[in-house]
Amino acid sequence: MSRRHSPPAEPDDEKVIRYQKDAETRIATITFDRPSHLNAPTIAARLRYADLLHRAGIDDDVKVLVVRGEGDDLGSGADLTEEMRVQDSVDQGPRLAEYRIGADEVNFPPEGSFRRGATLGQWYANPNSGIRGLQDFKKISILEVKGYCYGWHFYQAADADLVIASDDALFGHPSFRYFGWGPRMWWWAQTMGIRKFQEMVFTGRAFTAAEMYDCNFLNRVVPRQELEAEVQKYALACARNRPTDTVFMQKVFFEIMKQFQGEYLGSMLSGFFESVGGKAQRDADGDFTLDDAIQRGLSDAVKDNDDKFPPDWRLSKKGRGKKDAKGKRKR
Numbered sequence: 001m002s003r004r005h006s007p008p009a010e011p012d013d014e015k016v017i018r019y020q021k022d023a024e025t026r027i028a029t030i031t032f033d034r035p036s037h038l039n040a041p042t043i044a045a046r047l048r049y050a051d052l053l054h055r056a057g058i059d060d061d062v063k064v065l066v067v068r069g070e071g072d073d074l075g076s077g078a079d080l081t082e083e084m085r086v087q088d089s090v091d092q093g094p095r096l097a098e099y100r101i102g103a104d105e106v107n108f109p110p111e112g113s114f115r116r117g118a119t120l121g122q123w124y125a126n127p128n129s130g131i132r133g134l135q136d137f138k139k140i141s142i143l144e145v146k147g148y149c150y151g152w153h154f155y156q157a158a159d160a161d162l163v164i165a166s167d168d169a170l171f172g173h174p175s176f177r178y179f180g181w182g183p184r185m186w187w188w189a190q191t192m193g194i195r196k197f198q199e200m201v202f203t204g205r206a207f208t209a210a211e212m213y214d215c216n217f218l219n220r221v222v223p224r225q226e227l228e229a230e231v232q233k234y235a236l237a238c239a240r241n242r243p244t245d246t247v248f249m250q251k252v253f254f255e256i257m258k259q260f261q262g263e264y265l266g267s268m269l270s271g272f273f274e275s276v277g278g279k280a281q282r283d284a285d286g287d288f289t290l291d292d293a294i295q296r297g298l299s300d301a302v303k304d305n306d307d308k309f310p311p312d313w314r315l316s317k318k319g320r321g322k323k324d325a326k327g328k329r330k331r
Contacts, residue, residue, distance in 0.1 A: 016045035019052050026063035026244075027235045028056050035071025038148055040079040042100045043086070046130030047154070053133035063235075063247065064239045065137065065158060066231060069145035077151020077174065099123060113144075114275065115267050121271030124183035125264065131183065134159035135263065138251045139239045143233045145169045145226060150315070155184060161254075162238075163217065165209040166224040171217070172206040174302050174315055178288055181274040186266020190258075192217050205313035214293050 011034065021028035031038040041049065056062045069075050086094045093103030095165055099119070109115035127133040134141050134156060143160035149171045157163050157171065175182045181199070182188075189197045196215040200207060209221045222230045242250075282289060288305050306314045314320045 002182035011042060011045075013042060013044040013048045016041055017048045017052065019060070021056075021062055023061040026061060026239050027066060028059075028062040028064070029066045029131070031068050031070040032153075034073050035069075035073070036075050036245075037079065039071065039075035039153070040077060041075070041130075041152065042079050042082055046078065047098070047100065048129075048130075050128050050130035050133045053127070053137050057137050057139055060141060060244070060295040064140045064142065064235045066142050066144060066235050067134075067160065068228075069146065069153075069232070073147030074143070074145045074149045074169070075151075082197045088274055098120060098129075100128065109262070115168065118272065118275035121127075121183060121275040122268065125267035125271055126186050131155050132159065132267065134161075135255075135258070138248045140247055140251075142231060142234055143237070144227060145218075146227055147317070150174060150206075151182075154167065154188075157217070158184070158187050161251075162219045162234060164220045164222070164227065164234060165212070165218050166227045167209050167221050168224055169212075169221075170206040170317065171209075171212050172200055172204075172315060176201050177204040177305055177315070178281070178302060179274075181270065183264040183271050183274055184267045185270040185273075187263050190261055190263070190266075203313060204315075205309065206315050 016032070016034045018033050019028065020031075020033040030049065031043060034040060034045075053065075056065050058090075086098070089095070092108040096103055096106065096108060109119060123129045124131045127136045131152065132155070140162070141160045142162045142164065143157055145157060145163060145165040146169055147166075149157055149165075149169055151173050154171055154173055173182045184199075185201070188200075192200070192212070192215050196207075196211075199205075209218065212218045213221045219234075220230060280289075288301075303316060303319070306316050306319045312319050
Protein backbone atom coordinates (compact mmCIF):
# COMPACT_ATOMS: atom_id res chain seq x y z
CA MET A 1 0.00 0.00 0.00
CA SER A 2 1.37 3.42 -0.91
CA ARG A 3 2.05 6.07 1.70
CA ARG A 4 -0.65 8.25 0.15
CA HIS A 5 -3.33 5.65 0.88
CA SER A 6 -2.03 4.49 4.25
CA PRO A 7 -4.25 5.24 7.24
CA PRO A 8 -2.93 7.99 9.50
CA ALA A 9 -0.75 6.87 12.39
CA GLU A 10 -2.62 6.72 15.66
CA PRO A 11 -1.27 8.81 18.55
CA ASP A 12 0.37 7.05 21.47
CA ASP A 13 -2.42 6.20 23.93
CA GLU A 14 -0.10 6.91 26.88
CA LYS A 15 0.32 10.46 25.60
CA VAL A 16 -3.40 10.92 24.94
CA ILE A 17 -4.29 9.68 28.44
CA ARG A 18 -1.71 10.77 31.02
CA TYR A 19 -1.70 9.41 34.56
CA GLN A 20 0.07 10.48 37.71
CA LYS A 21 -0.42 9.96 41.43
CA ASP A 22 0.79 11.59 44.61
CA ALA A 23 1.27 8.92 47.27
CA GLU A 24 1.49 11.59 49.96
CA THR A 25 -1.89 13.21 49.27
CA ARG A 26 -3.29 9.97 47.77
CA ILE A 27 -4.70 11.99 44.87
CA ALA A 28 -4.29 10.59 41.36
CA THR A 29 -4.91 12.51 38.14
CA ILE A 30 -5.97 11.37 34.69
CA THR A 31 -5.44 14.02 32.02
CA PHE A 32 -6.85 13.87 28.49
CA ASP A 33 -3.98 15.37 26.50
CA ARG A 34 -4.91 15.82 22.85
CA PRO A 35 -5.98 19.47 22.71
CA SER A 36 -5.37 19.70 18.95
CA HIS A 37 -8.31 17.27 18.59
CA LEU A 38 -10.37 18.77 21.44
CA ASN A 39 -9.08 15.92 23.64
CA ALA A 40 -10.88 13.26 21.61
CA PRO A 41 -9.61 9.87 22.81
CA THR A 42 -8.80 7.14 20.32
CA ILE A 43 -10.11 3.61 20.84
CA ALA A 44 -6.77 2.58 22.35
CA ALA A 45 -6.84 5.61 24.66
CA ARG A 46 -10.35 4.75 25.88
CA LEU A 47 -9.20 1.23 26.71
CA ARG A 48 -6.20 2.67 28.55
CA TYR A 49 -8.56 4.93 30.49
CA ALA A 50 -10.63 1.90 31.54
CA ASP A 51 -7.49 0.08 32.67
CA LEU A 52 -6.28 3.08 34.66
CA LEU A 53 -9.60 3.31 36.50
CA HIS A 54 -9.38 -0.38 37.33
CA ARG A 55 -5.82 -0.07 38.64
CA ALA A 56 -6.50 3.11 40.61
CA GLY A 57 -9.49 1.43 42.20
CA ILE A 58 -7.20 -1.25 43.65
CA ASP A 59 -4.12 0.88 44.35
CA ASP A 60 -3.85 1.68 48.07
CA ASP A 61 -1.87 4.83 47.20
CA VAL A 62 -5.01 6.29 45.61
CA LYS A 63 -8.04 7.59 47.47
CA VAL A 64 -9.25 10.37 45.18
CA LEU A 65 -9.09 10.54 41.38
CA VAL A 66 -9.25 13.82 39.46
CA VAL A 67 -10.13 13.62 35.76
CA ARG A 68 -9.29 16.67 33.65
CA GLY A 69 -8.36 17.87 30.17
CA GLU A 70 -5.31 19.69 28.82
CA GLY A 71 -5.91 22.98 27.02
CA ASP A 72 -9.22 24.81 26.65
CA ASP A 73 -11.63 21.86 26.92
CA LEU A 74 -12.35 18.74 28.89
CA GLY A 75 -13.24 17.11 25.58
CA SER A 76 -15.71 16.99 22.70
CA GLY A 77 -16.23 13.22 22.59
CA ALA A 78 -14.55 10.23 20.97
CA ASP A 79 -12.43 10.45 17.82
CA LEU A 80 -15.17 10.40 15.16
CA THR A 81 -12.70 10.21 12.28
CA GLU A 82 -11.29 7.00 13.69
CA GLU A 83 -14.76 5.68 14.49
CA MET A 84 -15.93 6.18 10.91
CA ARG A 85 -12.75 4.63 9.53
CA VAL A 86 -13.28 1.54 11.68
CA GLN A 87 -16.98 1.46 10.76
CA ASP A 88 -16.23 1.48 7.02
CA SER A 89 -13.26 -0.87 7.09
CA VAL A 90 -13.56 -4.38 5.62
CA ASP A 91 -10.81 -5.39 8.04
CA GLN A 92 -12.43 -6.65 11.25
CA GLY A 93 -9.19 -6.21 13.22
CA PRO A 94 -9.67 -2.57 14.34
CA ARG A 95 -13.22 -3.19 15.55
CA LEU A 96 -12.27 -6.37 17.40
CA ALA A 97 -9.37 -4.49 19.00
CA GLU A 98 -11.93 -2.22 20.66
CA TYR A 99 -13.45 -5.33 22.25
CA ARG A 100 -9.99 -6.44 23.39
CA ILE A 101 -9.94 -9.34 20.92
CA GLY A 102 -7.18 -10.18 18.46
CA ALA A 103 -7.89 -9.73 14.75
CA ASP A 104 -7.73 -13.46 13.92
CA GLU A 105 -9.21 -14.86 17.12
CA VAL A 106 -12.93 -14.65 16.24
CA ASN A 107 -15.23 -13.66 13.38
CA PHE A 108 -17.18 -10.46 13.88
CA PRO A 109 -20.98 -10.60 13.28
CA PRO A 110 -21.81 -9.98 9.60
CA GLU A 111 -23.01 -6.75 8.03
CA GLY A 112 -26.78 -6.34 8.40
CA SER A 113 -27.07 -8.55 11.47
CA PHE A 114 -28.62 -7.17 14.65
CA ARG A 115 -25.60 -8.34 16.63
CA ARG A 116 -23.19 -6.20 14.60
CA GLY A 117 -24.68 -2.99 15.99
CA ALA A 118 -25.98 -4.36 19.27
CA THR A 119 -22.54 -5.63 20.26
CA LEU A 120 -21.24 -2.07 20.35
CA GLY A 121 -24.30 -0.75 22.20
CA GLN A 122 -23.95 -3.37 24.91
CA TRP A 123 -20.17 -2.85 25.07
CA TYR A 124 -20.73 0.74 26.19
CA ALA A 125 -22.46 -0.59 29.32
CA ASN A 126 -19.28 -2.48 30.20
CA PRO A 127 -16.65 -0.72 32.37
CA ASN A 128 -13.91 -2.35 30.23
CA SER A 129 -15.00 -0.14 27.32
CA GLY A 130 -13.88 3.06 29.04
CA ILE A 131 -17.36 4.52 29.01
CA ARG A 132 -18.84 3.26 32.27
CA GLY A 133 -15.77 2.73 34.44
CA LEU A 134 -16.45 5.55 36.90
CA GLN A 135 -19.69 3.83 37.91
CA ASP A 136 -17.73 0.85 39.23
CA PHE A 137 -14.87 2.92 40.67
CA LYS A 138 -14.89 2.48 44.47
CA LYS A 139 -12.81 5.57 45.26
CA ILE A 140 -13.88 9.23 44.98
CA SER A 141 -13.84 10.67 41.46
CA ILE A 142 -13.87 14.40 40.66
CA LEU A 143 -14.33 15.69 37.12
CA GLU A 144 -12.80 19.07 36.18
CA VAL A 145 -14.87 20.49 33.31
CA LYS A 146 -14.04 23.43 31.07
CA GLY A 147 -15.06 24.32 27.53
CA TYR A 148 -16.61 21.38 25.72
CA CYS A 149 -18.00 18.45 27.69
CA TYR A 150 -19.63 16.53 24.85
CA GLY A 151 -20.27 12.92 23.91
CA TRP A 152 -17.87 10.47 25.56
CA HIS A 153 -16.74 13.16 28.00
CA PHE A 154 -20.36 13.91 28.91
CA TYR A 155 -20.70 10.26 30.00
CA GLN A 156 -17.80 10.80 32.39
CA ALA A 157 -19.62 13.82 33.83
CA ALA A 158 -22.71 11.73 34.58
CA ASP A 159 -20.66 8.94 36.15
CA ALA A 160 -18.26 10.99 38.31
CA ASP A 161 -18.97 11.51 42.01
CA LEU A 162 -18.34 15.27 41.95
CA VAL A 163 -18.28 17.64 38.96
CA ILE A 164 -16.67 21.08 39.17
CA ALA A 165 -17.03 23.27 36.09
CA SER A 166 -15.81 26.58 34.76
CA ASP A 167 -18.48 29.10 33.87
CA ASP A 168 -17.75 28.73 30.13
CA ALA A 169 -18.41 24.97 30.01
CA LEU A 170 -20.92 23.46 27.59
CA PHE A 171 -22.62 20.06 28.00
CA GLY A 172 -24.43 17.75 25.60
CA HIS A 173 -24.14 15.08 22.94
CA PRO A 174 -23.99 15.79 19.17
CA SER A 175 -25.74 12.46 18.59
CA PHE A 176 -29.04 14.06 19.59
CA ARG A 177 -28.75 16.11 16.38
CA TYR A 178 -27.92 13.37 13.86
CA PHE A 179 -29.19 10.13 15.46
CA GLY A 180 -31.36 10.82 18.50
CA TRP A 181 -29.72 8.30 20.80
CA GLY A 182 -26.66 7.88 22.96
CA PRO A 183 -25.72 4.89 25.11
CA ARG A 184 -26.76 5.09 28.74
CA MET A 185 -29.27 7.93 28.34
CA TRP A 186 -31.12 6.65 31.39
CA TRP A 187 -28.43 7.93 33.72
CA TRP A 188 -28.35 11.40 32.20
CA ALA A 189 -32.10 11.55 32.82
CA GLN A 190 -31.46 10.57 36.45
CA THR A 191 -28.65 13.03 37.05
CA MET A 192 -30.13 16.03 35.20
CA GLY A 193 -33.78 15.37 35.92
CA ILE A 194 -36.04 14.03 33.22
CA ARG A 195 -37.66 17.36 32.30
CA LYS A 196 -34.37 19.11 31.53
CA PHE A 197 -32.86 16.08 29.84
CA GLN A 198 -35.90 15.81 27.58
CA GLU A 199 -35.26 19.40 26.53
CA MET A 200 -31.65 18.53 25.66
CA VAL A 201 -32.68 15.45 23.66
CA PHE A 202 -35.61 16.99 21.79
CA THR A 203 -33.89 20.29 20.88
CA GLY A 204 -30.37 18.87 20.55
CA ARG A 205 -29.01 22.04 22.11
CA ALA A 206 -25.99 22.39 24.38
CA PHE A 207 -26.56 23.41 28.00
CA THR A 208 -24.37 25.96 29.78
CA ALA A 209 -22.68 25.39 33.12
CA ALA A 210 -25.23 27.68 34.80
CA GLU A 211 -28.11 25.59 33.43
CA MET A 212 -26.46 22.34 34.48
CA TYR A 213 -25.91 23.71 37.98
CA ASP A 214 -29.57 24.72 38.20
CA CYS A 215 -30.66 21.14 37.47
CA ASN A 216 -28.25 19.78 40.14
CA PHE A 217 -25.86 18.14 37.67
CA LEU A 218 -22.87 20.17 38.92
CA ASN A 219 -21.44 20.68 42.40
CA ARG A 220 -19.73 24.00 41.70
CA VAL A 221 -19.33 26.55 38.90
CA VAL A 222 -16.37 28.93 39.09
CA PRO A 223 -14.54 31.31 36.74
CA ARG A 224 -12.07 29.53 34.45
CA GLN A 225 -9.03 30.98 36.23
CA GLU A 226 -10.22 29.51 39.55
CA LEU A 227 -11.10 26.04 38.29
CA GLU A 228 -7.91 24.10 39.07
CA ALA A 229 -7.63 25.57 42.56
CA GLU A 230 -11.27 24.75 43.30
CA VAL A 231 -10.86 21.17 42.14
CA GLN A 232 -7.71 20.81 44.25
CA LYS A 233 -9.60 22.13 47.30
CA TYR A 234 -12.31 19.50 46.83
CA ALA A 235 -9.76 16.73 46.18
CA LEU A 236 -7.77 17.51 49.32
CA ALA A 237 -10.91 17.71 51.45
CA CYS A 238 -12.08 14.31 50.19
CA ALA A 239 -8.62 12.80 50.67
CA ARG A 240 -8.39 14.09 54.27
CA ASN A 241 -11.90 13.17 55.37
CA ARG A 242 -12.71 9.52 56.10
CA PRO A 243 -10.46 6.42 55.69
CA THR A 244 -10.38 4.67 52.32
CA ASP A 245 -12.25 1.69 53.76
CA THR A 246 -15.06 4.04 54.75
CA VAL A 247 -15.06 5.56 51.26
CA PHE A 248 -15.32 2.07 49.75
CA MET A 249 -18.36 1.33 51.94
CA GLN A 250 -19.90 4.71 51.06
CA LYS A 251 -19.46 3.96 47.36
CA VAL A 252 -21.10 0.55 47.76
CA PHE A 253 -24.09 2.29 49.37
CA PHE A 254 -24.37 4.75 46.49
CA GLU A 255 -23.93 1.95 43.96
CA ILE A 256 -26.83 0.01 45.49
CA MET A 257 -28.91 3.18 45.35
CA LYS A 258 -28.00 3.72 41.68
CA GLN A 259 -28.92 0.15 40.80
CA PHE A 260 -32.24 0.54 42.60
CA GLN A 261 -32.78 3.51 40.24
CA GLY A 262 -31.93 1.25 37.30
CA GLU A 263 -28.53 2.62 36.22
CA TYR A 264 -27.30 -0.61 34.63
CA LEU A 265 -30.76 -1.62 33.40
CA GLY A 266 -30.96 1.77 31.71
CA SER A 267 -27.56 1.22 30.15
CA MET A 268 -28.73 -2.02 28.58
CA LEU A 269 -32.04 -0.53 27.45
CA SER A 270 -30.58 2.55 25.77
CA GLY A 271 -27.95 0.33 24.15
CA PHE A 272 -30.75 -1.74 22.62
CA PHE A 273 -32.57 1.30 21.26
CA GLU A 274 -29.35 2.70 19.83
CA SER A 275 -28.78 -0.63 18.08
CA VAL A 276 -32.04 -0.28 16.13
CA GLY A 277 -32.03 3.51 15.84
CA GLY A 278 -30.77 3.34 12.26
CA LYS A 279 -34.16 1.93 11.21
CA ALA A 280 -35.83 5.30 11.77
CA GLN A 281 -37.33 6.75 8.58
CA ARG A 282 -37.11 10.36 7.42
CA ASP A 283 -40.15 12.60 7.67
CA ALA A 284 -38.91 14.54 4.63
CA ASP A 285 -36.06 14.38 2.11
CA GLY A 286 -34.09 17.11 3.86
CA ASP A 287 -33.99 15.44 7.27
CA PHE A 288 -30.51 15.17 8.76
CA THR A 289 -29.66 11.52 9.46
CA LEU A 290 -26.66 9.53 10.59
CA ASP A 291 -26.20 7.96 7.14
CA ASP A 292 -26.06 11.41 5.52
CA ALA A 293 -23.62 12.60 8.18
CA ILE A 294 -21.34 9.59 7.65
CA GLN A 295 -21.30 10.07 3.88
CA ARG A 296 -20.41 13.77 4.24
CA GLY A 297 -18.05 13.27 7.16
CA LEU A 298 -19.64 13.23 10.60
CA SER A 299 -17.77 16.15 12.16
CA ASP A 300 -18.27 18.48 9.17
CA ALA A 301 -21.91 17.50 8.77
CA VAL A 302 -22.70 18.23 12.41
CA LYS A 303 -21.01 21.63 12.11
CA ASP A 304 -22.98 22.50 8.96
CA ASN A 305 -26.24 21.45 10.59
CA ASP A 306 -25.41 23.63 13.60
CA ASP A 307 -26.14 26.78 11.59
CA LYS A 308 -29.84 25.86 11.41
CA PHE A 309 -30.23 26.51 15.12
CA PRO A 310 -30.41 29.78 17.10
CA PRO A 311 -26.90 30.97 18.03
CA ASP A 312 -27.28 30.27 21.74
CA TRP A 313 -28.49 26.73 20.99
CA ARG A 314 -25.51 25.74 18.85
CA LEU A 315 -22.98 23.10 19.82
CA SER A 316 -19.96 24.99 18.50
CA LYS A 317 -18.43 27.71 20.67
CA LYS A 318 -17.53 29.61 17.52
CA GLY A 319 -21.04 29.11 16.12
CA ARG A 320 -22.62 30.49 19.28
CA GLY A 321 -21.05 33.84 18.47
CA LYS A 322 -22.26 33.96 14.85
CA LYS A 323 -25.37 35.67 13.54
CA ASP A 324 -28.50 33.62 12.98
CA ALA A 325 -30.46 33.53 9.75
CA LYS A 326 -32.10 36.88 10.57
CA GLY A 327 -28.81 38.61 11.26
CA LYS A 328 -29.23 38.70 15.03
CA ARG A 329 -26.37 37.88 17.35
CA LYS A 330 -26.57 35.85 20.50
CA ARG A 331 -27.79 37.95 23.40
